[in-house]
Amino acid sequence: MLKRWILDFAYYLDTSKSYQKRKRFFYNILEDDKNRYKKYIDIFMITLIFISVGVLIREVKFHVNDYLMFFSNYIISFIFFVEYMLRLWVSSSVSKIIVARAEHDTFLHREINLAKAFKQILKVKLNYMASPKAIIDLFAILPFFHELRLLRIFILFRVFKLFRYAKSFQTLSSVLATKKFEFLTLGIFASVVIFVSSVLIYVMEGNNPESPINTLFQALYWSIVTISTVGYGDIVPITTEGRFVATLVIMAGIAVLAFTTSLFVSAFTEKLDEIREIKTIEDVSKLKKFYLICGYEQVSREVARKLSARGSSIIIMDDDQSRVAMAKKDGYTALHYNPGRVDSYEKLNINMDKQIKAVLCLREDDIENVYAALTIRSINKDVFILSLLMSDANRKKLDFAGIDKIVYPQELVGLITKELVGKPVAFEVIHELRSENADVKIDELGITQRIVDNFPTVGDLGNKEFRVVLLGIYKYDHDRFFFNPIDDTLLEVGDYLLVVGYEIFILEFEKYLHTKVRNG
Amino acid sequence: MAKTTALIFGYNKYAHEIMANVVDKYKHVKIYSLHEEDVEKSDGRVEIFDLSDEWLEIRKDVDIENSMAFCLLEENAQNIFLTISLRANFENLTIIAVASNNESANKLKMAGANKVIPIVETTSDIITNMLEKPISSKILHSILYEESELKIAQIKIDKESHFKDEQLTSIDWTRYNGIIVLSVMHKDMKSEFIYSSKAKHHIIQEGDILVVVGYEADIAEFEKKIGSKRYVNWSHWSW
Numbered sequence: 001m002l003k004r005w006i007l008d009f010a011y012y013l014d015t016s017k018s019y020q021k022r023k024r025f026f027y028n029i030l031e032d033d034k035n036r037y038k039k040y041i042d043i044f045m046i047t048l049i050f051i052s053v054g055v056l057i058r059e060v061k062f063h064v065n066d067y068l069m070f071f072s073n074y075i076i077s078f079i080f081f082v083e084y085m086l087r088l089w090v091s092s093s094v095s096k097i098i099v100a101r102a103e104h105d106t107f108l109h110r111e112i113n114l115a116k117a118f119k120q121i122l123k124v125k126l127n128y129m130a131s132p133k134a135i136i137d138l139f140a141i142l143p144f145f146h147e148l149r150l151l152r153i154f155i156l157f158r159v160f161k162l163f164r165y166a167k168s169f170q171t172l173s174s175v176l177a178t179k180k181f182e183f184l185t186l187g188i189f190a191s192v193v194i195f196v197s198s199v200l201i202y203v204m205e206g207n208n209p210e211s212p213i214n215t216l217f218q219a220l221y222w223s224i225v226t227i228s229t230v231g232y233g234d235i236v237p238i239t240t241e242g243r244f245v246a247t248l249v250i251m252a253g254i255a256v257l258a259f260t261t262s263l264f265v266s267a268f269t270e271k272l273d274e275i276r277e278i279k280t281i282e283d284v285s286k287l288k289k290f291y292l293i294c295g296y297e298q299v300s301r302e303v304a305r306k307l308s309a310r311g312s313s314i315i316i317m318d319d320d321q322s323r324v325a326m327a328k329k330d331g332y333t334a335l336h337y338n339p340g341r342v343d344s345y346e347k348l349n350i351n352m353d354k355q356i357k358a359v360l361c362l363r364e365d366d367i368e369n370v371y372a373a374l375t376i377r378s379i380n381k382d383v384f385i386l387s388l389l390m391s392d393a394n395r396k397k398l399d400f401a402g403i404d405k406i407v408y409p410q411e412l413v414g415l416i417t418k419e420l421v422g423k424p425v426a427f428e429v430i431h432e433l434r435s436e437n438a439d440v441k442i443d444e445l446g447i448t449q450r451i452v453d454n455f456p457t458v459g460d461l462g463n464k465e466f467r468v469v470l471l472g473i474y475k476y477d478h479d480r481f482f483f484n485p486i487d488d489t490l491l492e493v494g495d496y497l498l499v500v501g502y503e504i505f506i507l508e509f510e511k512y513l514h515t516k517v518r519n520g
Numbered sequence: 521m522a523k524t525t526a527l528i529f530g531y532n533k534y535a536h537e538i539m540a541n542v543v544d545k546y547k548h549v550k551i552y553s554l555h556e557e558d559v560e561k562s563d564g565r566v567e568i569f570d571l572s573d574e575w576l577e578i579r580k581d582v583d584i585e586n587s588m589a590f591c592l593l594e595e596n597a598q599n600i601f602l603t604i605s606l607r608a609n610f611e612n613l614t615i616i617a618v619a620s621n622n623e624s625a626n627k628l629k630m631a632g633a634n635k636v637i638p639i640v641e642t643t644s645d646i647i648t649n650m651l652e653k654p655i656s657s658k659i660l661h662s663i664l665y666e667e668s669e670l671k672i673a674q675i676k677i678d679k680e681s682h683f684k685d686e687q688l689t690s691i692d693w694t695r696y697n698g699i700i701v702l703s704v705m706h707k708d709m710k711s712e713f714i715y716s717s718k719a720k721h722h723i724i725q726e727g728d729i730l731v732v733v734g735y736e737a738d739i740a741e742f743e744k745k746i747g748s749k750r751y752v753n754w755s756h757w758s759w
Contacts, residue, residue: 298620298640299643299644299647302640302643303647303648306644306645306648307651307652310652312652360651386647392533405650407643407647407650409643410536411537412639412643413537413618413639413642414537414538414540414541415665416642417537417538417542417590417637419664419665420635421542422545423673424674425731426672426731429672429702429731430660430663430664430672433660434649435645439713442653442656442660443653443656444653467715469715471659471700471733472659474659481668483733483735484698484700496655500702501715502713502716505715
């Protein structure tokens with residue numbers, strides 16, 4: 001009966017959407033670095049840790065307010081206890097283990113052995129509890145029993161909890177973990193040297209009444225101080241034999257120090273690219289809106305420069321290491337990923353709908369652009385894709401790949417030449433308006449409800465006073481442009497004014513439109 | 521004054537696009553290539569030329585004063601050499617050159633090209649404007665490349681023009697409904713925006729060019745009213 005009840009309950013939890021949703025929520029806020037709430041939880045826990053340590057330090061020589069003491073001993077411990085239990089809960093799924101065991105036994109036509117399932121649960125949970133981070137978490141709760149004076153020192157374990165919240169500590173430990181074998185070898189070497197030198201110095205100096213080394217512990221202390229090249233000088237050998245041992249220990253110390261330093265340096269050098277990449281991915285996932293440029297060649301380089309100069313965020317993705325290096329040298333965030341592979345976007349963990357303004361396939365190679373565009377389309381159907389076209393014969397292929405806008409440089413040259421030949425001055429004027437370096441610009445000013453309230457018609461705008469030419473109004477809803485509208489034309493929310501003028505005057509005019517008080 | 525002959529150097533994708541767009545504007549179009557196989561491919565429409573050419577045949581057959589040369593060779597060094605060679609031989613020839621990057625654009629200008637089309641710069645400008653200012657980009661594109669009925673025109677102030685000797689800012693442009701005057705160009709200066717401080721004190725003289733935007737009928741009406749005509753003068757190019 002009890003067995004049936006446990007099985008039913010396990011199946012219920014395993015299939016319950018609300019239970020799984022809650023569990024995922026707690027998992028995300030505790031363990032998932034990409035979760036936006038996690039950083040607030042981390043900051044909260046770090047604050048509690050500092051309060052605890054502050055109380056401990058203050059308590060050494062001064063009286064601490066009873067409420068603060070209560071807060072530190074009970075409230076903080078309770079919060080840590082809740083956190084510990086939540087982490088233990090989300091570390092593995094009990095219901096999944098029971099369900100898996102039940103299905104395994106049923107498949108093999110055996111009686112369901114719940115004892116085995118419980119054994120596995122115990123093993124999995126104990127494995128978690130025995131992990132260094134969980135042990136530190138547990139010790140951090142112990143100051144709860146503050147009457148036991150010895151346990152108060154466990155407050156310091158709360159400081160170790162910082163490792164859990166500060167990412168750089170985790171990076172440091174993961175980097176050093178790659179050199180585990182080397183550090184073990186170094187540790188064994190240093191231990192042997194310390195042991196041998198301690199025994200030697202004790203044998204040489206222990207019986208000399210003038211020597212400060214009288215016990216094996218003092219010999220051990222001297223060895224460690226010497227080998228670490230600290231050399232306090234409070235204990236020094238006085239016999240010739242002892243000084244000879246000291247010389248050997250000093251030389252071994254130099255070797256240990258050099259070896260340790262080189263280990264740290266090589267571990268970091270080897271992992272540096274990986275650390276940087278992780279950091280870049282984190283930064284990218286935090287960006288709100290950006291252009292994703294696939295490929296970094298001549299046109300993309302220029303586009304990146306122009307977009308960047310206008311204050312837009314851009315991310316460059318290229319599968320060629322030298323081009324990525326060039327993009328980084330130019331000061332952009334560049335990723336050495338293949339834009340034509342789905343896993344590149346999975347690794348980046350970006351939300352295409354929310355984060356990407358447009359994807360620009362700007363490789364000077366139609367095959368690569370089609371490949372990248374199709375990959376992106378397979379992930380997201382709505383994101384705006386613009387692509388370069390290098391050969392007109394491939395236009396249909398780019399269309400078929402779902403590219404929204406195709407730019408064909410050769411065609412542009414033809415059109416430009418046509419205009420240049422017919423109206424060189426007019427061309428210059430338009431070209432100037434588009435150019436980023438010109439003083440006179442064309443701009444789009446969106447019409448808001450506030451503007452409509454204050455300036456119901458075109459005649460009310462007063463753009464001429466700001467030396468701004470109103471080229472026309474673009475009605476977004478109807479996708480129509482009304483050139484040089486008459487003064488009585490009514491403005492509507494969602495319209496865009498197309499204005500030409502000096503940048504500074506356009507800004508002034510825009511400011512005036514947005515700040516004018518009703519009927520003022 | 522419009523040119524009558526187009527000399528296209530290079531037989532490639534750019535040449536095809538340019539030919540498709542400008543062929544109806546010239547009486548004669550001559551295409552030259554460095555490669556013998558282009559001549560064969562084109563059934564004799566393309567003529568062969570050499571970079572060390574003295575241009576004797578062109579000098580003999582073509583009215584250089586009324587010609588425009590397009591330097592479209594794909595090799596930057598060759599294109600620059602061709603430009604400098606044409607300029608050295610023909611002082612009054614109008615030369616338009618295509619440059620793949622900014623560095624060669626500068627060199628082509630130094631070599632004597634009247635106008636350089638920097639492909640990378642132009643393409644990136646268009647892409648950036650499309651993304652950041654989609655509406656104005658669309659409207660300017662349609663005005664410039666005449667995809668809509670809106671047109672941009674340059675109108676030269678003649679001896680008889682109404683505006684002659686008037687100060688630019690004193691003219692009431694609202695009298696000319698349907699058109700917008702964007703800039704003015706005096707023969708001694710670059711085109712100036714209508715509200716610029718230079719243009720503000722400018723007295724309109726014979727030979728000035730007004731750049732106006734409007735519908736065809738309104739531009740024609742404007743021409744009639746002020747007694748001036750649309751005009752192309754390559755010597756006014758600012759570069």
